[in-house]
Amino acid sequence: MKIDAHWDTALFLREYASLEDVPEAHCDWRRFRQFTDMAFMALFVHPLEYRDEAQYREFSFLMRTLKAEIANTPDIRLVQSSGELDTVEQGKLILLGAEGGGFLGDKEAFVRLEEAFALGLRFLGPTWNYSNALAGGCSEGGGLSKLGCQIVRRCNELGILMDGAHLSAESLNDLLNISSAPIVVSHTACAALNQVWKVRNLQDSQLKAVAQAGGVVGICFVPSFIGGVPSLKRVVEHIAYAAELIGVEHVGIGSDFDGTVLPPDIQGLQSLPLLWREIENAGFSPAEIDLIAGENFRRLLQKVLP
Numbered sequence: 682m683k684i685d686a687h688w689d690t691a692l693f694l695r696e697y698a699s700l701e702d703v704p705e706a707h708c709d710w711r712r713f714r715q716f717t718d719m720a721f722m723a724l725f726v727h728p729l730e731y732r733d734e735a736q737y738r739e740f741s742f743l744m745r746t747l748k749a750e751i752a753n754t755p756d757i758r759l760v761q762s763s764g765e766l767d768t769v770e771q772g773k774l775i776l777l778g779a780e781g782g783g784f785l786g787d788k789e790a791f792v793r794l795e796e797a798f799a800l801g802l803r804f805l806g807p808t809w810n811y812s813n814a815l816a817g818g819c820s821e822g823g824g825l826s827k828l829g830c831q832i833v834r835r836c837n838e839l840g841i842l843m844d845g846a847h848l849s850a851e852s853l854n855d856l857l858n859i860s861s862a863p864i865v866v867s868h869t870a871c872a873a874l875n876q877v878w879k880v881r882n883l884q885d886s887q888l889k890a891v892a893q894a895g896g897v898v899g900i901c902f903v904p905s906f907i908g909g910v911p912s913l914k915r916v917v918e919h920i921a922y923a924a925e926l927i928g929v930e931h932v933g934i935g936s937d938f939d940g941t942v943l944p945p946d947i948q949g950l951q952s953l954p955l956l957w958r959e960i961e962n963a964g965f966s967p968a969e970i971d972l973i974a975g976e977n978f979r980r981l982l983q984k985v986l987p
Contacts (some may be wrong), residue, residue, distance in 0.1 A: 682769055683953070684719040684975030685775070686899035687846070687868040687931055689780070689940035691722050692730060694746045701754070701812055707938035707949035710757055710773075716950045717759070718975065719774035721867060722747065725792050725940070728783045728811055736960075737793065740784035744777070751775060759801050762840075762947035763986040766979055769822030776982070778804030778844065787828060788799040794832060798839050803986060804865070805836055806844035817849040819880040824851035837861045846881075846899075846935075853887060860904065862985045864897030865978070868935035870900055870919045871926075877909030882906055883925060892927035895984070897977045899935020904944055913952070914957045920973060921963055929969045933977045 690708045693700060698967045699939035703709040713720070724743045731739045751757050756772035758765070765774070782805055785793045794802075807816035807829055815832055817823025825833065829852075836843055837860060845853045845866040856864060883891070883898065891898055900919045904911035907919055938950065946952070961968050 682719065682768075682809075682975045683717040683935065684721075684978040685717055685938070686721045686865060686897075686978055687901070687940070688720045688722050688936070688938045689725055690938060691724055691743060691747045691940065694743065694750060696985045699753075700750060703811065707724060707936075710754060712950040713773050714756065716953050719776065719978075721776045721778060721935075722811075723780035723806075723810065723867075723881070723940075724822065725779055725780040728781060728809060728813065733786070736749050740779065742883050744802070745796065747777065748801060754927075760982075760986070761801050761803060763983045768980055774804050776931045777801045778842070778887035778902060780806050780844075781809035781813070781847070782815045783809070783813040783869065785815065785832065790814070790828060790832060791835065794835060794839075798841060802841060804842040804844050804867075806846055806867070807832070807856070809847045816852040818852070819847055819849050822849045823856040825859065827972075830855070833859050834861075840985060842982065842985045849880075850884075850887070854890070857890050857894050860894070863897075863981055865899065865903075865981060866891055866935075867896050867899045868901040868903070868904070868937045868940075869898060870906040871922045872910075874919055875906065876920055878906045879910060880926070884957065888923060889928050892931040895981075897933050897981050898923055898927070899933045899978075901935050901937045901941070902942045902943055902947055904970050905935050907944075908936070913948050913956055915944070916956065917959045917963050917984060920960065920964075924965075924969075925971070929972050930977055930980075932973055934973065934977065
């Protein structure tokens with residue numbers, strides 16, 4: 682089973698009535714059917730463009746629009762429980778989540794979390810780059826707030842996977858200490874190979890901490906994160922470094938499709954077969970490639986989802 686831990690493709694629903702065929706996007710349903718099995722689809726509302734109640738309204742619009750789009754596409758299905766992970770033969774699978782918890786606000790945070798869970802929310806990143814009522818972001822620093830800690834605990838109870846991408850070092854450490862369930866860092870890279878983006882890339886100690894907690898790290902395709910000469914080969918260098926450091930069973934792919942400019946030799950979802958070939962050329966066995974391609978995320982979701 683092949684799983685990608687981070688797509689921003691849902692944002693095209695602001696412009697298009699359907700995701701069936703969107704040539705300028707990195708992904709669409711047409712290519713989804715051909716090249717992979719499951720995607721974590723993140724709903725992102727920029728906190729500097731949408732503030733306070735406007736952020737909540739925009740998030741709600743995107744969530745309901747994506748749900749309706751999936752409901753109208755018979756062979757694309759929303760995953761809401763661990764048992765549904767074994768039904769990929771019935772259609773491609775989407776795990777719906779939030780890239781940033783700013784839409785929760787503060788006073789209505791628990792009500793809004795329950796509402797989002799009922800609609801299908803199954804992963805949550807407390808913040809995106811900047812600090813909010815829940816957590817300090819990677820661009821500003823600071824740890825989880827009291828409310829943020831409470832939200833993490835409630836997510837654990839509900840079966841919402843916590844995502845440590847975009848958190849400050851302090852917030853990520855707090856998340857790992859507080860969460861009773863393993864976490865994902867959905868789209869990142871290894872700071873040891875590119876310290877320029879150390880605020881988004883994980884240091885060796887952070888990679889180890891995520892793995893020790895049973896979590897999985899998704900290596901992204903973002904040129905400024907992977908550094909060097911951006912390419913499939915460079916992505917695989919990060920995968921190999923992480924696998925050597927923390928074990929191949931804690932490494933996956935979190936492309937950041939439709940949330941970044943891609944390296945020249947990655948065109949979109951259709952380039953994934955080239956990635957698997959590059960990983961094989963790097964010396965990974967078929968069983969190890971299966972783990973990286975999706976089985977690690979599948980195992981994680983089986984532990985966390987309701």
